[in-house]
Amino acid sequence: MSISATYARSQAGPDAGAFTCTACKATYPLAQVAGNLYVCPGCSHHARIGAHERVRQLADRGTFQEWDAALAGTDRLEFFDTRAYVDRLDEARVRQQLPDAILTGQAALQGHQVGLAAFDFGFMGGSLSTAVGERLARAIEHSAEAGLPFVCVTSSGGARMQEGVFSLMQMAKSVAALHRLAEAHLPFISILVDPTMGGSIASFAALGDVILAEPKAMIGFTGARVITQATYEQLPAGFQTSEFHHARGLIDRVVDRRELKEVLAQLLAVLAGPSGEHSQALA
Ligand SMILES: [Zn+2]
Numbered sequence: 001m002s003i004s005a006t007y008a009r010s011q012a013g014p015d016a017g018a019f020t021c022t023a024c025k026a027t028y029p030l031a032q033v034a035g036n037l038y039v040c041p042g043c044s045h046h047a048r049i050g051a052h053e054r055v056r057q058l059a060d061r062g063t064f065q066e067w068d069a070a071l072a073g074t075d076r077l078e079f080f081d082t083r084a085y086v087d088r089l090d091e092a093r094v095r096q097q098l099p100d101a102i103l104t105g106q107a108a109l110q111g112h113q114v115g116l117a118a119f120d121f122g123f124m125g126g127s128l129s130t131a132v133g134e135r136l137a138r139a140i141e142h143s144a145e146a147g148l149p150f151v152c153v154t155s156s157g158g159a160r161m162q163e164g165v166f167s168l169m170q171m172a173k174s175v176a177a178l179h180r181l182a183e184a185h186l187p188f189i190s191i192l193v194d195p196t197m198g199g200s201i202a203s204f205a206a207l208g209d210v211i212l213a214e215p216k217a218m219i220g221f222t223g224a225r226v227i228t229q230a231t232y233e234q235l236p237a238g239f240q241t242s243e244f245h246h247a248r249g250l251i252d253r254v255v256d257r258r259e260l261k262e263v264l265a266q267l268l269a270v271l272a273g274p275s276g277e278h279s280q281a282l283a
Contacts, residue, residue, distance in 0.1 A: 021045050037257050046214050046257050048194060050096060051103035051120035054153050058261055059107035059116065067106065067115075068138050072099035073131030077164055085162040088124065096123040100131040101156070104139035106148065110265035112272060115143030117152040121195070125157035128199055132160070133170025136204065140177035144184045149272050151264065153191045154205040158198015171203035178207050187271040189264065192219050192242070192251065206250070210267055212260070213242035213251045 019033040020026070023045035033040065037057055038047040049057075055064050072093075079085040093099060101123035107116045117139045119126040136152070143150040159167040181188055190208025192201070194217035202221055213219060220240035228235060238244050245251045255263050 019047075022047070039257050044215070044256070046194065046216070048121055048155065050122050051098060051101075051118040054118040055103055055105070055107065055116065057257070058109060058118075058151075058153075058264070060109065060111070063108035064116070065106050067104045067142055068135050069099070071131055071135050071138075073129045073134075073163075075162070076130075076166065077162070079162040079164075081162070088162070092123045096120050098123055100129055100135070101126045102132045102135050104135050106142070106146070109151070109261065109268065112265060112268040113146075113148055114268065115139050115146070115148045115150040117150070119153065119155045119200075121155040121157070124160065126155045126200075127157050127160035128167050128170045129160040129163050130166045130170065133167075133173050136170070137173045137177040140174070140181050140188075144177075144181045144186060147184070147186065149187045149189065149268055150181055151189045151191070152204070152208075153193060154196045154200055155193045156196055156198070156200035156205070158200050158202070168199065171199050174204035175207065178204055187268075189267060189271075191255075191260070193217050195219070197221065197223075209271070210253075211251050212253050212255050212263065213246070214257055214260075215242060215254055217242045219245055219251075 017030050018027050019030045021028070021040040021043060024040060024043040026040070026042045028041055033047070038049045038053070039045070040047070073089070075086045075089070098120055101120050102117055103120065104115070104117045107114060109116070117136055140150055161167070178188055187209045188207065190205050190211045192205060192211065192213040194214060196205055196217065196219045198221060201219060218240050219242060224235055224240065227233070236244075242251060242254045246254050253263070
């Protein structure tokens with residue numbers, strides 16, 4: 001099993017060789033679940049997976065070349081809540097084997113060259129730190145410069161509270177980078193996985209030329225209780241799921257993880273053309 005499946009493994013319970021589904025509570029051999037891309041063989045619940053595992057699932061074997069691997073953030077506010085922010089960062093870096101909550105690079109996807117980004121929810125909730133926003137923006141810019149479609153798998157709680165307004169700035173920065181991608185007539189495919197919330201869905205993640213989502217992913221701006229308290233409205237059941245948003249047009253298609261790579265390859269063939277003539281295809 002790949003060490004990059006840290007997050008899914010952390011949900012697997014005390015027996016490291018077994019996986020207990022958080023939805024149906026059934027237990028399966030971990031190797032069986034890993035072979036099923038961390039989708040429960042019984043109920044098809046999509047377990048959360050880390051960024052390394054996501055890239056392993058999507059990129060053709062041996063093709064991923066990481067961008068900006070050394071880019072790591074700092075604690076410019078010297079933030080301390082119950083613990084020092086720098087200690088939280090250090091712990092997450094060791095556990096998730098990432099400098100911050102995103103992994104970016106170039107990869108082939110069934111032969112299509114793409115810029116690829118994957119958020120890691122296990123790293124402080126996939127939140128938008130300065131380093132995450134910078135690495136995301138650079139990945140979009142690298143894609144624009146290299147003439148590559150950009151694919152981003154988002155799993156993020158939104159702003160990184162410990163970085164205050166510097167975190168919020170990442171929303172504008174990522175959107176500006178996407179504008180440059182659009183000017184280059186290159187497609188952006190946004191994939192929303194459980195959960196995609198807050199500043200992430202309120203900026204770059206909602207701007208895909210095509211927006212896909214995994215089944216039953218929680219997608220929304222803020223939690224149901226906060227919305228109810230602010231609006232005094234009764235909210236419909238399941239209003240923050242992939243399926244609810246799909247029925248209302250926010251999401252183009254809900255795609256099972258086991259079909260995601262194939263669907264992406266089909267989209268890339270349509271949007272970018274088999275020979276990679278992206279500009280002509282979208283001009
Ligand atoms: Zn299950």
